[in-house]
Every structure is written in structure tokens, then in C-alpha cells.
Amino acid sequence: MKHIEHIGIAVKNLDDANKLYAKLFGKPSYKTEVVESENVKTSFFKVGNNKIELLEAMEEDSIIARFIQKKGEGIHHIAFEVENINEEIKRLKYEGFVVLSDVPKKGADNKLVVFLHPISTNGVLIELCQEII
Numbered sequence: 001m002k003h004i005e006h007i008g009i010a011v012k013n014l015d016d017a018n019k020l021y022a023k024l025f026g027k028p029s030y031k032t033e034v035v036e037s038e039n040v041k042t043s044f045f046k047v048g049n050n051k052i053e054l055l056e057a058m059e060e061d062s063i064i065a066r067f068i069q070k071k072g073e074g075i076h077h078i079a080f081e082v083e084n085i086n087e088e089i090k091r092l093k094y095e096g097f098v099v100l101s102d103v104p105k106k107g108a109d110n111k112l113v114v115f116l117h118p119i120s121t122n123g124v125l126i127e128l129c130q131e132i133i
Contacts, residue, residue: 014056
């Protein structure tokens with residue numbers, strides 16, 4: 001793994017959250033997009049070398065909506081940039097981690113993504129991501 005790529009934060013209302021985080025960071029979001037595969041609208045902020053991804057559910061039964069219903073708004077996941085996502089999936093499965101998909105899918109910010117189940121990572125949802133070239 002190369003570095004922390006971003007921290008994902010689940011929010012009820014992306015417009016309201018964008019205003020709040022723009023005040024906090026002193027600058028607006030640099031990018032918003034819809035990720036159809038996850039039924040989520042996202043917004044990204046850059047803070048130094050770090051990125052924060054805000055996630056709003058597009059449907060009441062989506063993963064983000066269920067997360068907010070269960071735990072409320074807050075940190076949803078930590079994403080790590082990897083060199084070769086397919087090799088990392090194989091390696092981590094071999095090491096005993098529960099990978100939620102055998103095949104990465106297109107995520108936000110021009111990335112291939114896959115998640116590790118929190119049951120195998122001490123309760124933290126981990127996202128692996130690789131830049132799509």
C-alpha cells in the first residue's frame with residue numbers, strides 16, 4: 001500500500017455538508033460526482049496532501065443510507081492507494097482478510113475500488129483504490 005488516499009465521511013445532505021466543510025477548510029470542494037455502482041453522490045476536498053470524500057445516499061436502501069440509519073453521519077471508511085489492486089486482493093485474501101468483491105469496480109475520482117469487510121479489520125471499513133490509467 002502506498003498511502004492513505006482519502007477518508008470517506010457519510011452525510012445526510014451533500015449540499016449542507018459541502019457548505020460546512022468549505023467553511024472548515026477555507027475552500028470549496030474541488031469535485032463532485034455520482035457513482036452509480038454505489039448509489040452515492042460524492043464531493044471531494046483537498047487538505048494539504050490529504051483528501052476528504054463526502055458521501056450522500058441516492059436511495060433509501062443504499063449502503064450509505066443504511067450506514068447513517070445505523071450509526072449516524074460520520075467517518076465511513078479509510079481508503080488506501082495501491083499499486084496493483086488485483087494483486088492486493090489476492091494477497092489480502094491469502095492473509096485472511098474478507099474482501100467484499102473478487103473484482104474491483106469503478107469508483108469515484110477515476111479509481112478502481114474494492115472494500116475489505118470490517119469484520120476482518122477491527123471494525124474499520126477499508127477501501128483499496130488504484131488510479132484508472
